[in-house]
Amino acid sequence: MYNEETCRFLKTHEWAFAEGENAVVGISNHAQEEISDIVFVDLPKVGRVVKAGENCCVIESVKSASEIYAPVSGEIIAVNEALNGDPALVNREPHAGGWLFKIKMSDPSEMNALLDLAAYNATIGK
Amino acid sequence: MTHTLKKTALCSSCEQAGGKMVDFHGWLLPVQFDSIIAEHKAVRNAAGMFDVSHMGQIRVTGADAWKFLQHISCNIIKNTPAAGTYFHILTEQGTIIDDAIAFCINETDFLVVVNAACIDEDFAWLTKQAATFAVKVSNESDQWSMIALQGPTAVETADKILPGVLDLLRFHIKEISLFGAKGYVTRTGYTGEDGVEIMLPNAQIETLWSTLLKLGVKPCGLGARDVLRLEAGYLLNGADADQTKTPYEANCGWVVKLTKEEFIGKMALETKKAAGFATKLRAFKLKNPGVPREGCKVFYNGVETGTLTSGTFSPLFKGIAVGYASTEIPLGAEVEIEIHGRKVPAEVVKTPFYKNRV
Secondary structure (H helix, E strand, O other): OOOOOOOEEOOOOEEEEEEOOEEEEEEOHHHHHHHOOEEEEEOOOOOOEEOOOOEEEEEEEOOOEEEEEOOOOEEEEEEOOHHHHOOOHHHHOOOOOOOOEEEEEOOHHHHHHOEOHHHHHHHOOO | OOOOOEEOOOHHHHHHOOOEEEEEOOEEEEEEOOOHHHHHHHHHHOOEEEEOOOOEEEEEEOOOHHHHHHHHEOOOOOOOOOEEEEEEEEOOOOOEEEEEEEEEEEOOEEEEEEOHHHHHHHHHHHHHHHHHOOOEEEEOOOOEEEEEEEOOOHHHHHHHHOOOHHHOOOOEEEEEEEOOEEEEEEOOOOOOOOEEEEEEEHHHHHHHHHHHHHOOOEEOOHHHHHHHHHHOOOOOEOOOEOOOOOOOOOOOHHHOOOOOOOOOOHHHHHHHHHHOOOEEEEEEEEOOOOOOOOOOEEEEOOEEEEEEEEEEEEOOOEEEEEEEEEOOOOOOOEEEEEEOOEEEEEEEEOOOOOOOOO
C-alpha cells in the first residue's frame, strides 16, 4: 500500500506509487498544507495520454489554482471520483483516500528519476 | 523581496495568531489564519475580526467642509452629525478614482475613510480640488489603526468593551475613549454582516486585538474578506472599478445623484448615461463545479462578451464571479466561463449573491 514512506516525489510536490505497471498519483502533505481549503479538483479525462511533466490536472483552493504535473508518462486509466463530491479529501488524506488519478505507465523506469521522501523533504527544507 | 513592505501596527499580532502574511498593495497583511472557509463561517455565523489598518483616513475640516465634499462626491453627503455616506470620488470624465465613506463628525469636521491603495492619489486629488474652498485636508492615515469586527454577534461583542455601541445606527460614527485613547467606532463593514469598525491610535490597537481574541472573536484574513465582500456584492476598487469605469457601469448607479446641482464628473455622467452603456458589471453563478477567477473570459452564445474582474469559491454558492459584459444579456441567461481551457456554464444573476441581514 502507498504511504509517504513508499512514494516517490516530484519537486513540484506530486507523488507517485507504482502498483505493478500502474502509478497512483497524488500531492504531498506539504503541498496540501500550502494550498489549504481545497474546493475543487479538475481531474483529467480517463483515456488521456500524458507525458512525464505534463500539466494534466488543476487543484483549486478558495484563493488559488495549482497545476498538477504527471510524474510519469502513460495513459490515465482511472481518476478518484470521490473527489468530485469531497475535494477536501485531498487535504485530509493526501497519501491515501485523496489520491488523484492512476497512470498506466509506458516506461516504468521513469519512476527511478523521481525523488525519495528524504530527497523530497530536503527540497522543502524539512 | 525586492522592496520593503509596509507593516501595520497589528503585524506581529497577526503573525502570532498564525497569519499567513502576503504582499497586498505594498502592505504585509494576513491572507488567512487557519482556513479561509472556517474564517468565512465565523463571520457569517458568529464574529470575526480583520486588521484593516492599511485603510486610509483623510480629514476635511473648515467652514466649507460639507460644500467641498459635495463637490468631490457624486452622492449626497449627509451633514447631520454622526451620519456616514458611501460615495465615489470621480474624475472629470465621471470615472471612478475611489469609493469611500464620509462620516460627519460635525458640520465643519468630516472623516473620510478610503481604500489603502488609493490613499496617496485620493489625498492629492482632494488637496488639488480644495484650493478654492475654505477647508483643510489632512492625511491622518498613518496615525490610525483599524479593526473590522464583523458577524451576527459582532456588535454585542463590541458592546462589552464599548457600552452603548448596540444603539449606534447603521452607517453612523461615534467618538470613543478606549484603553486611554480617543478613537472612533462606525457601524460599517465589507462583509454583508452587521458589525463595527473601530479606529484607534496605533499604540492602542494591539490591546484591542488581544481583548477581542479573549472574547472569542476569530482572526480573519484577506482571503475570507474577499469571499465575504463578493457574496455581499461589494466592489473591489482596482479590480471591479477603476478610472475607465463610471459608477453606472460598475453597477452603482444608486450612488450617483444627478439631482445635485454640481459635482465633479456630473456633466460627463449625464452625457454618458444618455448615450447608454454597452457593458456593465454583471454577476455570474457557475452551474457546474469550478472556481472562476479574475481574467477568465465570458462567452454568450459562443461569442466572447467579457472578462471577469473578480471570482471565487463561495462556501454558500460555490463558483461566483463578476465581470464586465454586454448589457444586452438578460438576467437568468446562460453564459459560459472559460476556466483553464474548459468552458463552464453559468447563470447571469443579480447582486448581491448574499442578501445581508443588516
